[in-house]
Amino acid sequence: MTLIIPIYALICGLLLGSFYNVVGLRVPAGASIIHPPSHCTGCGTRLKTRDLVPVFSYLLSRGHCRHCGIKLSALYPLGEALTGLLFLWVVLHEGISGRTLIGLVLVSLAVIVTVADLKYMLIPNKVLLFFTPILVAMVLILPEGQLWSHLSGAAxxxxxxxxxxxxxGMxxxxxxxxxxxGWVLGIPNVLVAFLAACIMGTVVYxxxxxxxxxxxxxxxxxxxxxxxxxxxxxGYGTTMISGYLSLWS
Ligand SMILES: [Zn+2]
Structure with missing residues (x-):
């Protein structure tokens, strides 16, 4: 793979991450994601192009609004950097394939859910309703694994x-x-995901x-x-399962 594709993925991720922040922060509050345009939540000043460069604007202004000096949430640059790096990871890990497309959509869902859940302790129905038909269709159109595996994964x-x-608890x-x-992962990867989530959550909290x-x-x-x-x-469920099984054989 040429270098241009990973770089392109990283830049797309950084820019989309900025939008995902807006979605994650505004949708649970019942606000429009288009109107008003991005503005400082302290003084209301509309952000200019140079304030909207992902991660770098935040670093250059040292995390403060250039107009009123209010401290900006670190959630913004973190959401942007996370999306950029995860997009890069998907492309490097999956190459160019149907799995890549599903991976990029999964990353998008993950970032929006994370921002919304950290800020409001809820996962907005609107976001799930947007992603569900896309992911259901993608798994059906770009088949990998068996339909029964995806159905059992969801169940x-x-x-x-x-x-x-x-x-x-939830x-x-x-x-x-x-x-x-679970629908996307199928079995047995849905179990890997659940176990990993429990371990990470328990350790961090x-x-x-x-x-x-x-x-x-x-x-x-x-x-x-x-x-x-x-x-x-x-990314690694199948590898982890076969690695674990080989310990016992
Ligand atoms: Zn301000």
């Missing part, structure tokens, strides 16, 4: 999270999200509780971990 993903939701947004992720940043029993978002586990399983 298992939705099922495990639904049981946890009954006990109050919300219905998590259930719908992970049913969709455990450390934050130990460090005194979080209180015990404080509700925490689980959507970002389900999304991260899904990406991990999408």
């Amino acid at each position: 298992i993903g939705g099922g495990i999270t639904f049981i946890l939701a009954l006990f109050g 919300g219905m947004g998590d259930v719908k999200l992970f049913a969709l992720c 455990g450390l934050l509780i130990l460090a005194g940043v979080l209180r015990r029993k404080q509700p925490v978002p689980f959507g970002p971990w389900l999304a991260a586990g899904t990406l991990l399983a999408y």
Whole structure:
């Protein structure tokens, strides 16, 4: 693969990441994603082109609005950098294939869900309703694996999270999200994703509780971990399972 494709993917990811921030921050608040144009939430000044360069604008202004000096959320550059790097990862890992397209859509869903869930502790239905038909169609059109595997993946993903939701550990947004992720991953990768999500979430929140940043029993978002586990399983699930099985043979 020439260098131009990964660079292009990175730049697309940075620019789209900026848009995904807007979607993740505005949709749960019931605001339009088009109007008003990007503005400082402190002074309302409309952002100019040079304020909109992903990551770099934030670094150059050291995280403050150039007009009123208010501190800007680090969520903006992080969302942009994360999307850029994940787009790059998908292209480097999958090459140019149907899997690449599905991977890029999964990354987009993961970033929007993460921003919304971190900020509002919810996964907006509108976002899931937008991505569900796209991912259902992509898996059907770009076939990999068997239909029964994707159907069982959706049932298992939705099922495990639904049981946890009954006990109050998760919300219905998590259930719908992970049913969709399970559809894309199929079995057994949906289980890898769930296990990875639980391990990452437990370790990170455990450390934050130990460090005194979080209180015990404080509700925490689980959507970002389900999304991260899904990406991990999408990229490495099959390798991880065969590696694990070879330990026993
Ligand atoms: Zn301002």
